[in-house]
Amino acid sequence: MGKQTKYIVVSGGVISGIGKGIIASSTGLLLKTLGLTVTSIKIDPYLNIDAGTLSPLDHGEVFVLDDGGEVDLDLGNYERYLSVTLSRDNNITTGKIYREVIDKERRGDYLGKTVQVVPHITNAIQDWVERVGSVPTSESGRTPDVCIVELGGTVGDIESAPFIEAMRQFQFRVGHDNFCLIHVSLVPVVGAVGEQKTKPTQASVRDLRGLGLSPDILACRSAHPFEEGIREKLSMFCQVSPKQVFSVHDCESLYHVPILLQQQGIIDVLTDRLKLNALEIPQEIVHEGEILWSQWREFARRRARDLDQTTIAIVGKYTYLADSYISVVKALEHAALNVNRKIKINWVEASDLEEMTMHKDPLKYHEAWQHLCAANGILVPGGFGERGVEGKVLAAKWAREHKLPYLGICLGLQVAVMEFARHVCGMTNAHSAEFRENCEMPAVVFMPEIDRTTMGGTMRLGSRPTKFQDTEFARSCKAKKLYGNADEVHERHRHRYEVNPEIVKELESKGMHFVGRDAETGERMEILELEGHPYFVAAQYHPEYLTRPLSPSPLFLGLLLASSGQLEDYLNGADLSAEAETKLKM
Template sequence: MKYILVTGGVISGIGKGVVSSSCGTLLKSMGFRVTAIKIDPYINIDASLFSPYEHGEVFVLDDGGEVDLDLGNYERFLDIKLHRDNNITTGKIYRQVIERERRGDYLGKTVQIIPHITNEIMDWVLRVAKIPVDEHGSGKIGDEPEICIIELGGTIGDIEGMPFVEAFRQFARKVGPENFCCVHVSLVPKPKATGELKTKPTQVSVKELRALGLSPDLIICRSEEAINAEVREKISNYCHVECEQVICLSDQSSIYRVPLELEKQGLIKYFYQKFQLPNAMPIPPRGFLYKWKKLAERHDNMNKTITIALVGKYTRLEDSYASVIKSLQHSALAINRKLIISYIEGTNLEEATKESQPKQYYDSWKALCEANGLIVPGGFGDRGIEGKILAIKHAREKKIPFLGVCLGYQCAVLELCRNVLNMRDAESHEQNKDSPNAVIIEMPEHTNCDLGGTMRVGRRETIFVIKGGIIHKLYGNVDRIYERHRHRYEVNPEMVPKLESAGMMFVGRDTTGERMEIMELKDHPYFVGVQFHPEYTSRPLKPSPPYYGLLLAAANKLTTYLAGKSNDFPGEGSTTTSTNTSDTDVSEGESTDNCCKS
């Protein structure tokens, strides 16, 4: 087993997650089995209770793990499915050690950071790195991984991360230098006042790393523009690495360019030398990396645009909807359109805002009216709910393509009750627990205890009970699908007959038939709601069917596509399949009309 540790210096948020994913992508393109681990030094047990403004979205795994959004990057780039234990937090480590101490496992010894915490970290990594991953989302568990990418969150020098740095100092000695590689990602800024690239922040962060016992094997310099040979030589000299071990990663036109840029600068060659990998270094001319290159070129050469309005609650921070945005981008790439997202705060569409902040109100409605499609994603709480319902009413009446996810789906049900069934007092238990006319109810199994770990979360089965509709066709006419959930509330099954009489068909239900999983509105070009979160399983080369349908409808291509006449996704060699059915490789030159049907 080979291990690659990715650390960061100077500031957080400079792309460690994308670098980690890109390293894995390159190694996977060479035929290696790759897995990934994200370490978050915070004390929280997991990310389930984070505010999206605090740490971005909460990413959900098949096994119900609520984890850091970087694991979403790993899954999308590597096309694998990970487990909750692939996300390590300080809270998890300390809980494990304390439980062992209470059981008497330490035989009465004083429990300390070294060796007990550091040993637990090393044992956790060694255990998780060997867990086989689900390749390509096929449901088939492969062999034990050969390479493990480990991203250490935060920056070197953070007090929270000290036990992890010490653990990896010991870990590097334990597995040997031929099995361990430290990749340090650091910022090389260019202040406007001087107009020159500054290497001192990188020098300091590398010095700090070395002082803690870890020597970087590779230094990846993040900068706005390419670093010249002189700057590269300076970093090499002061940081005690060869010039070939200093890699420049300037801002790229898209994240799809990052693996290609790293490959161009010899990253694969270095890994082969560092890890003493057997065999000659293969470069498949039309393999996975070739598909990735075509994807990057496709992204850079799109001329036509498409605008999607995203009406939500956390629109000030894009990372709050990271997977939603990625899913929209995957689908836009598939129909050869440059995506423009209009972020609209739900409260800005409400009448109260019209009185207090008229400019925001009219600007928001203008953006909504000019959009080609509307998505209302998931969320929690009651802020902005009325604005979301107004936006959905607009989409329904004006025949604008609409996708509601989780809370957005529930808002669509509320909108129909209020404005078509004339149930003006229709509400959700989430907004009003005492509502006498609750259309959205709390799940029976949810108890009023701690919030953490009380949701219906993870991979669940949905059965198509009504076949032949748009969403059923987008999923390839299968009988059942498996998607990831994260919710506490659901549509009141007693209301279903009334809703169906108004044209809202619940085409997908859970295995009991009591939970309404997929909704589709009659006599509308595309009005779909899903209780699950299909964005979690979308891939760059395999867009999520509900999102793909939204973009097709917004581009006026859905009817043609469903008729089997579309030729919108010719991407040579692309693997284009439903997110939840068996993969089918489309060989070069074949039509990919059935992008989400195979």
């Protein structure tokens, strides 16, 4: 029998959106600093098969994995914090579980039995968790020591009931020493005197215990650290030791949450509860964990310092919910802190930049242009649907004409091509077939192999190789240098439309170079760079999906370097970390 993986289940109470994902990711990071191999699973109780068809305004960003899985944004947190590569199986939904059970029933696998939620659905959940929790990680090739399972939703939700019951059974399947439950709850501040209230957490734990699960750790979200007596009160009424109650109050940044938990002793509690000392970990791996923790604390410390500020305008169409672009925001933060800058984001709703009409709010129009003009750099992220497209075209035009650093992602590349075709190449009617199906001059066309009949999972998805071209411009372009002069890079994609290959020669003759193309055919445009511009780069793929706090995405790094006036020095080999250390010590 192989090694038994230990499981940490993270549940939530009182309200949703309380921060279970960050607490789960932070716990996993702390375990990694001990040298343990960690993986994670996110359970989403909705009936969708995956997150691919969900609106970003309803559920936040759709995160894409190497294997093309379209999943919940929390898996992005796991990959960033744990530096692991997850698969679509690491995201469980009710839809996936029911589909698996119904497929078995149709094949006759249940031998005529009545198929029920208990035991068939709950067994399928347990089998899935155990199967994924024991898959060796692609980074180390080792079977995970610990698997973090985040249970989406709130305890008491109808949708969550089968998963709660599955976890109740699962604790006995894997054994007491291999199962730990962290319950994340809210300690609100109520009244004029601002008193912290424990009743919501007490009620939430009571509900959880009534369903057969008892928390081993309480992680209590609050605006401020615990007042005197709150920890003891929670301990008494929730039947946990005071040392198992953690205050996860608002702090300088999310990068400080692991430090907050570590300072309160969560590693000791987990080590004792899961008998982690019994695990045999090679000394060199323990040392790697110590280095990781030192680097993380330094990174968080830099985030808290008063650094010079760089302003980036994000021109999007889901700007009312920042979670719609959470990976983009994280990629900017990671790049900024690695070049010793603090990032300020100007959110610009793309449609507000468009031409004034009698129906448009003049205040929003002028504010949008003010935010764009005040920025040090412009970023146009991906998106679907026609709303705001002309505003994105105007942002690309402004960046090109005013030599302002520009990074376009997916649709951001396509609008840059449309703008250049219209205003530089004289193709005044250039548009995208996504928004003008029968336009006279399609600068962007539908990819021939894509299925038009189904919405979910039919795009060009997942990790694909991009090859830098062997041309005079491409060999010395900024994008190639930022990637360490690599000949080929692997990045994640999510799109149905591409640059029309028939107009590429004309675009390149006027100075828009497609320095990176797909490695398979060489006919799909992946990276463009503008000649004679300080930094005008766009990618058909989504570089934000592979950003890491200690290893930022190269194209985002380029945007921040260009926007803060450091790009040329960096490309010429200057050591920016020396400047960072000097400023941090001041």
